[in-house]
Amino acid sequence: MAQIFHRSTNTVAKVTLFGAVFFVAVAGWVAATLDRSAYSTRQGVVREQPVPFSHDHHVVALGIDCRYCHTAVETEAFAGIPPTTTCINCHKLIWNESDMLAPVRASLAEDTPIRWTRVHDLPDFVYFDHSIHVAKGVGCATCHGRVDQMPLVYQAASLQMEWCLECHRHPERYVGPREQVFNMAWKAPDQATLGPALVAEYHVDPRTDCSTCHR
Amino acid sequence: MAELTPDARMGKPPVVAPGYTPGSVTDKISAIVLTRTPRWWWVAFGLSFLLMQALLVGVAYLFFEGVGIWGVNNPVGWGFAIINFVWWIGIGHAGTLISAILLLLRQEWRTSINRFAEAMTLFAVACAGVFPLVHLGRPWLAYWLLPYPNTMGLWPNFRSPLIWDVFAVSTYATVSALFWYVGLIPDMATLRDRSRRRWKKIVYGFAAMGWRGHAAHWHNYEVAYLLLAGLATPLVVSVHTVVSFDFAVGQIPGWHATIFPPYFVAGAVFAGFAMVLTLAVPLRQAFALQDFITMRHIQNMAKVMLTTGLIVAYGYLIEIFMAFYSGNQYEEFMLLNRIQGPYKLHWWALLLCNVLAPQAIWLRKVRSSPWLVFLVAMFVNVGMWLERFVIVVTSLSREFLPSSWGTYSGTRWDWAIFVGTIGLFLSLLFLFVRFLPMISIFEMRTILPEAKSVHQRPEEADA
Numbered sequence: 001m002a003q004i005f006h007r008s009t010n011t012v013a014k015v016t017l018f019g020a021v022f023f024v025a026v027a028g029w030v031a032a033t034l035d036r037s038a039y040s041t042r043q044g045v046v047r048e049q050p051v052p053f054s055h056d057h058h059v060v061a062l063g064i065d066c067r068y069c070h071t072a073v074e075t076e077a078f079a080g081i082p083p084t085t086t087c088i089n090c091h092k093l094i095w096n097e098s099d100m101l102a103p104v105r106a107s108l109a110e111d112t113p114i115r116w117t118r119v120h121d122l123p124d125f126v127y128f129d130h131s132i133h134v135a136k137g138v139g140c141a142t143c144h145g146r147v148d149q150m151p152l153v154y155q156a157a158s159l160q161m162e163w164c165l166e167c168h169r170h171p172e173r174y175v176g177p178r179e180q181v182f183n184m185a186w187k188a189p190d191q192a193t194l195g196p197a198l199v200a201e202y203h204v205d206p207r208t209d210c211s212t213c214h215r
Numbered sequence: 216m217a218e219l220t221p222d223a224r225m226g227k228p229p230v231v232a233p234g235y236t237p238g239s240v241t242d243k244i245s246a247i248v249l250t251r252t253p254r255w256w257w258v259a260f261g262l263s264f265l266l267m268q269a270l271l272v273g274v275a276y277l278f279f280e281g282v283g284i285w286g287v288n289n290p291v292g293w294g295f296a297i298i299n300f301v302w303w304i305g306i307g308h309a310g311t312l313i314s315a316i317l318l319l320l321r322q323e324w325r326t327s328i329n330r331f332a333e334a335m336t337l338f339a340v341a342c343a344g345v346f347p348l349v350h351l352g353r354p355w356l357a358y359w360l361l362p363y364p365n366t367m368g369l370w371p372n373f374r375s376p377l378i379w380d381v382f383a384v385s386t387y388a389t390v391s392a393l394f395w396y397v398g399l400i401p402d403m404a405t406l407r408d409r410s411r412r413r414w415k416k417i418v419y420g421f422a423a424m425g426w427r428g429h430a431a432h433w434h435n436y437e438v439a440y441l442l443l444a445g446l447a448t449p450l451v452v453s454v455h456t457v458v459s460f461d462f463a464v465g466q467i468p469g470w471h472a473t474i475f476p477p478y479f480v481a482g483a484v485f486a487g488f489a490m491v492l493t494l495a496v497p498l499r500q501a502f503a504l505q506d507f508i509t510m511r512h513i514q515n516m517a518k519v520m521l522t523t524g525l526i527v528a529y530g531y532l533i534e535i536f537m538a539f540y541s542g543n544q545y546e547e548f549m550l551l552n553r554i555q556g557p558y559k560l561h562w563w564a565l566l567l568c569n570v571l572a573p574q575a576i577w578l579r580k581v582r583s584s585p586w587l588v589f590l591v592a593m594f595v596n597v598g599m600w601l602e603r604f605v606i607v608v609t610s611l612s613r614e615f616l617p618s619s620w621g622t623y624s625g626t627r628w629d630w631a632i633f634v635g636t637i638g639l640f641l642s643l644l645f646l647f648v649r650f651l652p653m654i655s656i657f658e659m660r661t662i663l664p665e666a667k668s669v670h671q672r673p674e675e676a677d678a
Contacts, residue, residue: 036366161368164368
């Protein structure tokens with residue numbers, strides 16, 4: 001009786017069996033990597049804006065405080081996007097004929113807000129409140145990165161749930177003094193001793209119940 | 216007298232009718248697969264396949280519209296999905312019991328029924344698996360049930376019996392599939408060698424994984440099969456124990472009972488043997504396999520069904536006893552509500568099907584008639600479904616607070632999906648009996664009297 005399969009089938013079978021294990025492992029790795037990549041999270045991707053507003057220039061060169069524009073950050077859930085009039089406070093006098101600022105003047109003239117592109121956009125099923133984080137000593141730079149060094153803003157963190165939970169589970173690794181919250185450059189000399197002390201002092205008790213964020 | 220088996224000496228009928236040789240056994244079983252498809256098969260498969268479309272349509276509409284098309288609502292949040300899941304999972308247990316436990320106990324009579332009982336297990340688990348998946352609000356996220364390093368930084372809730380279910384059922388499905396497939400390999404080789412057409416040789420040859428009947432192959436096979444039997448044995452007990460925890464861990468009266476694990480396991484084997492009988496009686500008739508699936512098999516299975524049925528009846532009795540003995544007013548009410556509440560018809564029908572009907576097996580006349588045994592098995596199939604209905608619905612519809620009482624009934628979509636899984640089950644079964652040997656050919660050869668006499672020493676054979 002003639003052989004049904006060629007001799008090489010033995011090798012093919014073995015390669016297939018071990019290859020399957022390898023294939024599944026690689027597929028899992030690719031999926032996990034893609035899920036955490038900038039492609040999926042848009043971490044580190046600079047977003048186009050209607051006006052190329054530079055935080056770098058306004059914060060470092062001009063020394064404007066975060067709260068000059070993001071006025072509600074200490075009291076509200078939403079930190080606030082400044083109205084056009086906030087821009088015009090200065091730009092009625094300086095660079096008031098610049099082409100780059102034409103959309104800002106148009107916005108004022110037509111009384112329609114500028115449509116900024118939102119960079120830090122949490123899913124709608126997540127409840128997030130800036131005021132409590134600021135009150136418990138979480139610095140702006142902890143989540144938003146060095147915005148003061150960003151000519152155009154990008155998302156510094158992944159904003160994935162594991163990233164939120166990292167701090168909610170270990171707040172002592174991230175909490176700083178309240179008076180340094182708006183100091184973008186502040187670095188703890190010794191977080192290992194300062195962190196736990198501040199957690200105790202500020203009564204930092206971040207919940208990790210589902211309903212803390214998914215209300 | 217050389218060919219007397221130990222069974223024959225004890226006066227038991229043989230497990231295979233006399234007059235067969237290894238060759239004729241192989242001829243008979245492989246012919247079912249290798250000859251032309253009988254016309255009735257097309258009719259039976261066609262009807263099953265048609266029935267399966269109910270599942271397809273039901274699930275399609277479910278995914279389109281959401282679980283609102285089902286009858287579940289407050290307070291009865293668990294309905295047909297879990298009833299059907301538990302029913303199917305329970306049915307699967309007979310296959311594992313027959314293949315693993317009866318193998319380890321060296322029960323020869325398992326040989327002609329283990330293959331299709333195992334297949335039945337796989338198909339029942341497949342049907343059961345449909346329900347936990349489709350009952351999720353967002354079934355495309357079903358993989359969230361598995362523990363894997365995810366971007367949410369979360370593990371599933373390991374304290375929940377529902378997650379234990381995921382492990383129990385997936386382990387069960389995997390081990391059952393492996394066990395079934397490993398047992399099939401030597402028969403695949405037989406079919407490969409007996410097929411005439413080249414494509415059949417290739418397909419069966421592929422499945423036979425290069426089996427040549429070498430002594431080393433047989434050695435590996437025996438070791439693997441025994442190991443798998445050892446692995447599968449605890450599953451007979453563990454799977455339905457975990458399923459019972461879905462209820463027993465909750466605090467609802469009628470669920471929160473320590474008797475649940477053993478009572479569920481007995482119920483599972485009970486339901487499983489009923490389903491094996493439901494399939495075996497028509498199949499042996501259709502394929503003229505009365506010589507292999509003998510009356511001894513039917514009777515043995517009927518006796519297992521009766522025994523486990525008595526354990527289940529004992530479970531019911533203890534539930535009644537505990538309701539009063541506990542002195543707990545909610546437990547007491549739960550029982551009275553079963554007996555005379557809105558679902559009393561279900562409860563009394565359940566007693567008729569699961570407790571009263573199997574008692575007919577005590578009669579030799581019933582035991583010796585395959586179709587009467589089949590009838591009893593049909594009662595049990597219905598009864599075990601009713602049992603899960605009574606457990607799930609009566610308890611949820613009458614909880615602690617009368618202000619939150621309600622009623623439940625399945626909608627037409629509930630029924631469509633349930634009936635559809637029966638179609639899926641039967642379709643898979645008919646495909647199986649057509650394309651694979653439904654009785655293990657090589658194991659049947661080993662239980663022939665001829666095979667035994669070879670192993671006897673000359674002086675013993677002469678005696």
